[in-house]
Amino acid sequence: MKEAFDFVEMKLPAKSEFVGVLRLTISGVANRMGFSYEEIEDLKVATSEAITNAVNHAYYEEDSGEVTIGFGLYEDRLEVMVADRGGSFDLQEVKEQIGPYDERETVEDMREGGFGLFLIDALMDKVEINNNHGVIVIMTKFLYENEVGQSDDQISTTQ
Amino acid sequence: MNLHIDGHRNENLGVLKLSGEIDAYTAPQLKEELLALVEEKREVEVDLLKVNYMDSTGLGVFISALKLSKEKEHHLKLINLQENVYRLFNITGLNDVINIENTVKGELS
Numbered sequence: 001m002k003e004a005f006d007f008v009e010m011k012l013p014a015k016s017e018f019v020g021v022l023r024l025t026i027s028g029v030a031n032r033m034g035f036s037y038e039e040i041e042d043l044k045v046a047t048s049e050a051i052t053n054a055v056n057h058a059y060y061e062e063d064s065g066e067v068t069i070g071f072g073l074y075e076d077r078l079e080v081m082v083a084d085r086g087g088s089f090d091l092q093e094v095k096e097q098i099g100p101y102d103e104r105e106t107v108e109d110m111r112e113g114g115f116g117l118f119l120i121d122a123l124m125d126k127v128e129i130n131n132n133h134g135v136i137v138i139m140t141k142f143l144y145e146n147e148v149g150q151s152d153d154q155i156s157t158t159q
Numbered sequence: 160m161n162l163h164i165d166g167h168r169n170e171n172l173g174v175l176k177l178s179g180e181i182d183a184y185t186a187p188q189l190k191e192e193l194l195a196l197v198e199e200k201r202e203v204e205v206d207l208l209k210v211n212y213m214d215s216t217g218l219g220v221f222i223s224a225l226k227l228s229k230e231k232e233h234h235l236k237l238i239n240l241q242e243n244v245y246r247l248f249n250i251t252g253l254n255d256v257i258n259i260e261n262t263v264k265g266e267l268s
Contacts, residue, residue, distance in 0.1 A: 019184055020180065038243075044212065045214050048183075052214070052216060056183075115251055118251065119214070119251070123250075
């Protein structure tokens with residue numbers, strides 16, 4: 001059986017002044033679904049990180065394009081997709097750069113960027129990145145209002 | 160969805176009081192003002208009491224300010240962080256390298 005869900009899609013100019021517009025939108029969507037205050041804060045940071053990455057790609061490539069954002073509102077989770085059609089990046093290289101700080105690192109060696117994906121990964125329950133045509137980040141956050149038996153049910157009902 | 164930056168200076172101390180949101184749009188302005196202050200003053204305090212949102216672009220600004228302060232042998236301190244803002248320093252391990260004093264909950268309109 002196909003799972004029922006609502007889908008919301010928006011396109012924003014790949015400009016930093018629209019990052020805040022996406023935050024307002026995700027707050028509204030997540031609030032409607034019943035996410036807690038803390039979870040909504042997590043969602044705001046994670047989606048801002050994703051669109052900021054997309055905006056930066058557009059900037060470096062001098063392509064003032066658009067970013068497409070899709071929200072999949074399911075019974076038990078919210079899926080957020082952020083897609084930019086711009087060029088691709090080296091995913092392996094990006095993965096190697098992410099992670100928390102190591103106390104042994106000297107201040108001079110500390111990187112100033114590259115925390116975006118790390119935060120997305122830390123704040124969301126599931127993250128997928130597709131890098132074939134532009135970059136697509138798909139992030140999932142589960143609604144834990146009826147936690148009892150959820151994990152068991154999920155395994156048996158998911159096809 | 161803006162960031163208001165209010166700077167005060169006396170002989171050795173520079174204070175930046177921030178209010179609003181730190182993101183990709185507002186971070187460049189913060190970086191410019193904060194780095195100028197760190198360059199100029201031996202002690203710099205950044206008051207984040209009224210910052211209700213920050214993401215990794217803000218972390219990047221504070222890391223570059225910290226680097227400059229070490230280079231100049233100046234001191235940088237962040238004060239009055241809201242819980243959701245402090246959380247990002249904690250997750251990334253930056254709370255171990257940046258001097259953070261006092262985290263708060265509430266006091267936001």
